Amino acid sequence: MSTRAEKVSIAVIGAGGVGSCFVTQLASLAKSRPSPKLSLIYLAIIDRALYHQDYAPIPLDNALEELDNFGFEPPSISDIIHFLSKAPHKVVVVDNTSSQAIAESYPAFLKGGISIITPNKKAFSGSKELWDQIFSSVGPQGQGPFVYHESSVGAGMPIISTLNDLVETGDRVTRIEGVFSGTMSFLFNSFSPINGEGGSWSASVMRAKQLGYTEPDPRDDLNGLDVARKLTILGRLAGMSIESPTSFPVQSLVPQELSGCSEFLDRLPEFDDRMDKERQEASKANKVVRFVGSLDLAAQKAKVGMEWFEKSHPIAGLEGSDNIISFYTERYGRLPLTIRGAGAGGDVTAMGVLGDLIKILRQI
Numbered sequence: 001m002s003t004r005a006e007k008v009s010i011a012v013i014g015a016g017g018v019g020s021c022f023v024t025q026l027a028s029l030a031k032s033r034p035s036p037k038l039s040l041i042y043l044a045i046i047d048r049a050l051y052h053q054d055y056a057p058i059p060l061d062n063a064l065e066e067l068d069n070f071g072f073e074p075p076s077i078s079d080i081i082h083f084l085s086k087a088p089h090k091v092v093v094v095d096n097t098s099s100q101a102i103a104e105s106y107p108a109f110l111k112g113g114i115s116i117i118t119p120n121k122k123a124f125s126g127s128k129e130l131w132d133q134i135f136s137s138v139g140p141q142g143q144g145p146f147v148y149h150e151s152s153v154g155a156g157m158p159i160i161s162t163l164n165d166l167v168e169t170g171d172r173v174t175r176i177e178g179v180f181s182g183t184m185s186f187l188f189n190s191f192s193p194i195n196g197e198g199g200s201w202s203a204s205v206m207r208a209k210q211l212g213y214t215e216p217d218p219r220d221d222l223n224g225l226d227v228a229r230k231l232t233i234l235g236r237l238a239g240m241s242i243e244s245p246t247s248f249p250v251q252s253l254v255p256q257e258l259s260g261c262s263e264f265l266d267r268l269p270e271f272d273d274r275m276d277k278e279r280q281e282a283s284k285a286n287k288v289v290r291f292v293g294s295l296d297l298a299a300q301k302a303k304v305g306m307e308w309f310e311k312s313h314p315i316a317g318l319e320g321s322d323n324i325i326s327f328y329t330e331r332y333g334r335l336p337l338t339i340r341g342a343g344a345g346g347d348v349t350a351m352g353v354l355g356d357l358i359k360i361l362r363q364i
């Protein structure tokens, strides 16, 4: 019989919008959950790291202040792996960055016996080779090392765990469809609302940016790649062989003329007529425009782009930056299993990451 771990060490890489919320939530969890004892042994942001050679814990209540005051230049990724793999207790790394280099190191972390939880989409939507390397390095059930990435799709909503349950219990998923981007949801809900009002496209983009809903460069949301990455992850989990997020049709809403230009927001109004036309045509058909992703598992096809929806459709009725994701399956029949809720934001995304940590704690 295996004995339960008495202590689990946590290493947090990245403490921005999601990571700082995660550290706060981790501090509460550590207080409310006496066993296994959780200790933070490594904390880093891009230019600063904090850890002790003897693995002494970093106080969770003021971890970010400690990092600010006492942090030093971060070690290389291979040195981090070396340090963590020698820790006296089981280690879980929380990758709260969007770093490609860290994502590519997951197989090495796992080979060092270190579990990974992350909202970072890069590893799971990158090359199929990396995906295969990661999942072939995961340890046996109940033992680890583990990989969990619930928040890489739909923030804290149970999207990945639901899909895994459907697949593992033998249901046949035929189609997955939804609004996967909080930013795009906000943009289209305000640009093409059910009541027919709504300002210009460029004004919607500027407002979303002012409210902090977009990436620093809104083109990173408008190019559709964030949605394509999420679809790649779900498609692969559902058994589709998707080579990369650029291997299927993805509609970019970045005018080609502005793709490399430094005055993107200033010049965006010049292109408002294109989006106006789309909204008007949808309106003539008594529909609204939304930006959706869909996977057709029978036809093995994926696509991302604008579509028109009846005003009574659940996708048309979304509010704010909500996500909605529907699973069409054999068991669920005509009405899909649908999950709707906040699809972006530090607290809800961090909650999904913390939920993954709890799943690991139950097993080790």
Ligand code: NHO
Pocket: 013, 014, 015, 016, 017, 018, 019, 044, 045, 046, 047, 074, 096, 097, 098, 099, 102, 119, 120, 121, 151, 152, 153, 154, 155, 156, 180, 181, 182, 183, 184, 226, 343, 344, 345, 346, 349
């Ligand atoms: P930030 O605020 O830029 O923070 C990144 C942190 O990583 C910083 O502390 C930076 O110093 C550190 N960092 C970067 N490279 C590093 C390195 N090499 N070594 C050490 N530290 C390094 O990013 P966020 O917003 O906190 O996001 C963190 C991760 O969560 C990203 O991978 C992001 O894609 C993912 N994520 C964020 C959100 C969100 O709401 N912020 C969501 C999902 C995943 O559910 C959300 C979502 O999908 C939002 C999406 N834009 C949408 O639907 O509209």
